[in-house]
Amino acid sequence: MTNKKISALTKKRYSSEKRFKAYCIAALALAMAILFTLLSSITLNSLPAFTQTHITTDVYLDKNLLDPNNTNDLEAILREGPWRSLAKSSLREMVPGVNDRKEKRELYGLVSVIAGDSIKYYVKENPNDIGKKVQINIPSSDDIDLLTKGLIDRNLPEENRTVSNLQLKWLDQFIYEKRVSKRFAWKLFNHGDSREAEVAGLKGAIAGTLLTMFVTLIISFPIGVMTAVYLEEIAPKNRMTDFIEVNINNLAAVPSIVFGLLGLAVFIGYFGMPRSAPLVGGIVLALMTLPVIIIATRASLASIPPSIREAAYGVGASQLQVINHHVLPLAIPGILTGTIIGIARAAGETAPLLMIGMMAFIVDTPHKITDKATVMPAQIYMWANNPERSFESLTSAAILILLIILITMNALAIYLRKKYERKW
Amino acid sequence: MRENGKMKNDYKVKTENITVDYGEKRALHGINLNISSNEVTSLIGPSGCGKSTFIRCINRMNDLIDGCKVNGKILIDNEDINNQNMDVVELRAKVGMVFQKPNPFPKSIFDNVAYGPRIHGTVKNKEELENMVRKSLKRAGLWNEVHDRLDASGLSLSGGQQQRLCIARAIAVNPDILLMDEPCSALDPIATAVIEELINELKERYTIMIVTHSMQQAARLSQKTAYFHLGEMIEFGDTSSIFTNPKHEMTEAYISGKIG
Numbered sequence: 161m162t163n164k165k166i167s168a169l170t171k172k173r174y175s176s177e178k179r180f181k182a183y184c185i186a187a188l189a190l191a192m193a194i195l196f197t198l199l200s201s202i203t204l205n206s207l208p209a210f211t212q213t214h215i216t217t218d219v220y221l222d223k224n225l226l227d228p229n230n231t232n233d234l235e236a237i238l239r240e241g242p243w244r245s246l247a248k249s250s251l252r253e254m255v256p257g258v259n260d261r262k263e264k265r266e267l268y269g270l271v272s273v274i275a276g277d278s279i280k281y282y283v284k285e286n287p288n289d290i291g292k293k294v295q296i297n298i299p300s301s302d303d304i305d306l307l308t309k310g311l312i313d314r315n316l317p318e319e320n321r322t323v324s325n326l327q328l329k330w331l332d333q334f335i336y337e338k339r340v341s342k343r344f345a346w347k348l349f350n351h352g353d354s355r356e357a358e359v360a361g362l363k364g365a366i367a368g369t370l371l372t373m374f375v376t377l378i379i380s381f382p383i384g385v386m387t388a389v390y391l392e393e394i395a396p397k398n399r400m401t402d403f404i405e406v407n408i409n410n411l412a413a414v415p416s417i418v419f420g421l422l423g424l425a426v427f428i429g430y431f432g433m434p435r436s437a438p439l440v441g442g443i444v445l446a447l448m449t450l451p452v453i454i455i456a457t458r459a460s461l462a463s464i465p466p467s468i469r470e471a472a473y474g475v476g477a478s479q480l481q482v483i484n485h486h487v488l489p490l491a492i493p494g495i496l497t498g499t500i501i502g503i504a505r506a507a508g509e510t511a512p513l514l515m516i517g518m519m520a521f522i523v524d525t526p527h528k529i530t531d532k533a534t535v536m537p538a539q540i541y542m543w544a545n546n547p548e549r550s551f552e553s554l555t556s557a558a559i560l561i562l563l564i565i566l567i568t569m570n571a572l573a574i575y576l577r578k579k580y581e582r583k584w
Numbered sequence: 585m586r587e588n589g590k591m592k593n594d595y596k597v598k599t600e601n602i603t604v605d606y607g608e609k610r611a612l613h614g615i616n617l618n619i620s621s622n623e624v625t626s627l628i629g630p631s632g633c634g635k636s637t638f639i640r641c642i643n644r645m646n647d648l649i650d651g652c653k654v655n656g657k658i659l660i661d662n663e664d665i666n667n668q669n670m671d672v673v674e675l676r677a678k679v680g681m682v683f684q685k686p687n688p689f690p691k692s693i694f695d696n697v698a699y700g701p702r703i704h705g706t707v708k709n710k711e712e713l714e715n716m717v718r719k720s721l722k723r724a725g726l727w728n729e730v731h732d733r734l735d736a737s738g739l740s741l742s743g744g745q746q747q748r749l750c751i752a753r754a755i756a757v758n759p760d761i762l763l764m765d766e767p768c769s770a771l772d773p774i775a776t777a778v779i780e781e782l783i784n785e786l787k788e789r790y791t792i793m794i795v796t797h798s799m800q801q802a803a804r805l806s807q808k809t810a811y812f813h814l815g816e817m818i819e820f821g822d823t824s825s826i827f828t829n830p831k832h833e834m835t836e837a838y839i840s841g842k843i844g
Contacts (some may be wrong), residue, residue, distance in 0.1 A: 396650070397650050465687075467683065467687035468687060469648075470645070470681075471683065471688070472689070472699075473645065474681040474682075474683070474754065475676065475680065475699060475700040475753060475754060475757055476674070476675075476677040476700065476703065476757060477673075477699075477703055478673055485699075486689060490690065
């Protein structure tokens with residue numbers, strides 16, 4: 161009798177276990193599917209941004225034009241050369257018979273507005289080519305770029321597309337002459353921001369992010385670790401430390417924009433620190449990261465078995481020696497993991513930086529922590545707001561690069577944890 | 585350094601009216617116990633009777649426990665260890681401790697033993713340190729087993745070896761007194777036998793206090809035995825008389841297996 165009862169119950173138990181397992185697998189599959197969709201859509205959207213259409217242009221680097229006074233001074237030539245008009249005249253040479261003002265403008269519209277700079281850069285790298293006829297790869301305008309990538313439909317009626325019939329005719333001629341090529345868009349990494357999609361890059365934002373993270377790290381890591389060591393190892397357990405602990409835990413839950421307001425009011429308003437600077441951004445993000453580091457460090461310290469502390473005290477180590485020789489080295493993997501994850505979170509933060517003016521159009525690459533700068537997430541936000549279609553793929557590319565940076569940081573955290581992890 | 589000039593009757597450790605409180609709860613009710621040099625003293629009694637708490641008073645390990653208060657007088661070589669002038673670091677160098685669970689540092693065997701001499705600065709150079717490590721490992725009976733792998737992690741040893749490593753670590757700082765808190769309770773009988781033999785040898789040099797749950801171990805090892813019950817010391821005397829002719833009925837009940 162009883163056996164039958166038990167076996168009936170066992171069956172029920174097994175089937176409920178199976179169901180539970182199925183739910184868990186379904187949840188996991190759903191999470192993976194969402195992640196996969198997100199990553200693949202970002203990657204697919206971003207692909208066009210990693211290449212850039214170039215038009216190989218014949219340029220005659222006329223010495224009389226570039227250096228009319230025969231100074232042979234390269235710097236003066238670079239500074240004063242008529243680069244823009246040289247680019248324009250070179251285009252006219254390749255497409256004879258364009259005289260009408262409107263037609264001319266359409267012709268110049270084939271290439272980027274910084275076509276002159278491409279020629280200048282070529283001369284800077286190859287000064288001996290002055291006086292020769294050379295071929296220079298000039299980036300196309302963003303509309304031509306979109307067209308060659310198939311993102312603008314050439315079969316649309318002329319009034320519905322941003323590339324005119326005349327431009328199409330010239331472009332087809334260039335393609336026939338094998339002048340049109342797609343190259344890796346290095347400008348993504350060696351150009352700052354720009355209003356023109358074909359030259360807009362992330363160099364400034366990446367440098368800004370690195371500088372900001374540097375400030376965040378050097379402020380939040382030592383303060384966070386020391387606070388945690390004091391609270392966990394040294395402070396007496398009483399109401400005061402309980403109170404502090406509750407407050408630190410609450411601080412971790414404060415909306416990040418509040419830290420931005422604090423930064424604006426205190427660091428910029430009261431201390432007069434520069435606006436839009438990685439210095440202030442870093443301090444604000446450090447305040448945001450502090451509770452994360454403190455909590456992670458405390459958890460890591462608490463996980464060190466008390467037997468290690470007893471052993472060290474037992475042979476006569478002082479408290480400082482116990483902490484420095486035994487507890488901290490054992491806790492380092494956990495501390496580093498917490499720190500890197502905290503910093504990675506800060507690297508993806510936009511809201512607090514909005515308040516201190518780091519959400520700004522800044523072309524120059526910052527070199528010091530007091531220079532004006534922007535950061536990756538802010539750059540993504542600003543590009544996403546641009547109306548030109550080319551910025552669509554640029555935004556995705558920037559997101560992808562930010563994700564790669566963050567994933568690398570997290571992977572580093574996992575690696576450090578595995579490497580220094582000890583068992584006892 | 586070790587003091588041999590003392591008179592034989594002078595006790596190494598004298599305790600007067602020790603009470604220990606964990607917050608509201610009193611764990612020891614006025615213990616008076618005197619320990620002679622170069623003897624093994626066993627503390628026996630049922631779980632929770634306060635024997636571990638008592639030996640942790642001797643090197644002030646109880647200081648580390650929040651809310652633990654120790655009152656009473658503890659004299660080591662006639663010096664009050666709770667005196668303000670007594671440095672707890674020096675005290676613990678003089679009173680070594682071996683714990684219930686082997687707890688080597690997650691470092692090499694060499695560094696485990698060398699740690700004490702290094703932090704106390706008792707060795708001047710590398711050579712002296714190496715001598716000290718060798719001497720301590722030999723005294724702990726571990727040298728022959730590990731001399732060719734001093735760089736290996738202390739955690740790579742077996743449980744019994746780890747415990748002997750902990751003993752070597754404790755004696756590397758040249759203590760006078762060794763406190764052992766159930767040093768064999770986590771070990772198998774063979775490892776236990778090795779440690780017991782070692783304790784027998786060590787009493788030539790050190791005054792040893794050992795907490796044990798095994799009455800056979802107490803009988804085999806110690807010259808003096810103290811029986812604790814619920815925070816009180818019921819009986820203290822020569823091991824032989826306690827085990828053959830206990831004066832107190834509770835002691836008799838415990839050693840004959842009726843309580844505990």
